[in-house]
Amino acid sequence: MTVDTHKETMSFQAEVSQVLNLVIRSLYSNKEIFLRELVSNASDAAEKLRFEALTDDALYEEDPNLRIRVSVDKERRTVTISDNGIGMNRQEVTDTIGTIASSGTRKFLESLSGENAQDNQLIGQFGVGFYSAFIVADKVTLTTRRAGLGAEHGVRWESTGEGEYTIETLEKAGRGTDVTLHLREGEDEFLEGFRLRSIISKFSDHLSIPIEMLEELYGEDAEKNTPEWEQVNKGVALWMRNKSDISDEEHSAFYKHIAHDFEDPLAHVHTRVEGTNEYTSLLYIPARAPFDLWDRDQKHGVKLYVRRVFIMDEADKLMPHYMRFIKGVVDSDDLPLNVSREILQHDKKIDSIRNANVKRVLGMLEKMAKDEPEKYQKFWDEFGKVVKEGPAEDFANREKIAGLLRFATTKSEGKEQTVSLDTYIERMQEKQEKIYYITADTYAAAKRSPHLEIFNKKDVEVLLLTDRVDEWLVSQMTDYKGKHLQSVAKGQLDLGELDDKAAKEELEKVAEEHKGLLDRIKGVLGDSVEDVRVSNRLTDSPACLVVGDYDMSANLQRVLKQLGQEAPNVKSILEINPTHALVEKMDQEPDEDQFADMAQILFDQATLAEGGQLEDPAAFVHRLNKLMLNLAS
Ligand code: ADP
Ligand code: MG
16 A cells, blocks of 8 residues: 655635634634534544444554543643544545535535624534634644554644645554644633633533543642543433433533534433333434425434444434434444444334334424424424425324424414414314315415405415425325315315305306306317316406316426426316406407407416416517507597
């Protein structure tokens, strides 16, 4: 093997410089987090070593006591965080320290601009990690050597955080990584032992790896003795402690460590299960959606441990996709330590842990919705769109998930989603049999849709569905508690018992009377419509479009097209309101050309009113102007 020993000066990726600037500017008020981030990396490195050593004992190099040490050099004004974990080789250093790998991170950075750039909450979610060192340091030196006796070469990386770094190969006796921070002017508080100790216990008590500092000796003691390393954190994995002994502050600190979040979690559930499948799980609901919630490669979720050994970060095995926002830890006593991703896919124990955890989270949410509705609303506003994927993904828990859903309706204030299906059912009209909904692109389009006219008149509540995922939701969830979910824009409107018999007979009569008009309109519109018929939905508008009961809604067709996907071209049915003055006027129109213009405009209007696009907008404008001129003359 040839070893690259020469010293190189390299440039950071453009994104890295950008992150560095953001980090330094935005996190200054929170600067002590650098220690949390660096200790957290050291702890990860120790866990990686422990994991790899399961199959290769030699990696311990006869030094199996994993620990992290924090030391200061007051003369040189440096703080050093050292670990004897897995370490890195030269390639790994360039790959991980000088680059930003995930595409999600890159996208996130692109979205950061202007005012956002000042928002340290956002940056916190992104997890600044190693770069946080530059908040307090104007130069960072990292020396590291990968574990294993074959890997005798160490690496030294150094940067002032100004666009470039140097990297060189050197000899390093001990395995693992030392990160030395050369403190900026004015940051001397971090040279004080008590300050560092208090930060460590605030952020890192829950780490199971011991964190050591040299004891502080005073007066005579200092002259007689050399200081020894002493452990400064509790050093017990948080989830293994007694539930009742863990304070909210400790939960917060632990949550922030695993979730890279700045905010406290909204809620947690901590369970120890004994018996044939023994495990502990500790799950958190964040207070805010992470920036990569919609990123398919998003990873950090629930971490798997086996008997306190970290095995992997793998959200999708331990939690279903619609619960990907859950953070936490599962620590199994029964799984083999060498469990692989492939085994996890099919493992019965994992399935049962996952099922039980899903039930726990649903239970926690139900309880929150009942006892702390404001908190639940906060949750819903952040994660509602994700939970809406649930009924389709998790058939077994469909009813439970449906009970957690919240919607805007024709009777709720504004577009906030606050109404549950149970509330809807409680408020149903005496003779109402179905749960009615409308889907549209925007709240305004839904709320003002002509399809709602008859429902408003009869004081029947309608769910206003305007999230993209809603179409998917209603296509999968057709019933709730025995009540059918019915689109107000599909099929022949049957209000069931809400309509008296007389009204139905009246509609048939009206249809018969207007047969001539309907045929004339059909003649004009030809192939652009499936049918033209008399409507019982409308009170104020002259016309609207509907599709068949089993056809794809016009809204979904639009969503699919926007996403660049194939959508069937479903023809709509034009429904007209025979009592509308405009329609009555059309019926009297002797001039066929004039009539054709009116019929075409009626159809185009109906398309616009439901948020659709005209195939030939210029023709629409032309016709409208013609009619206006007629009016004026
Ligand atoms: P994250 O910890 O979220 O991956 P960081 O910026 O904190 O992001 O660290 C980036 C990467 O650098 C880590 O994933 C790891 O591969 C490497 N790294 C950082 N510190 C250490 C360390 N002390 N020992 C080994 N590898 C480290
Ligand atoms: Mg990190």
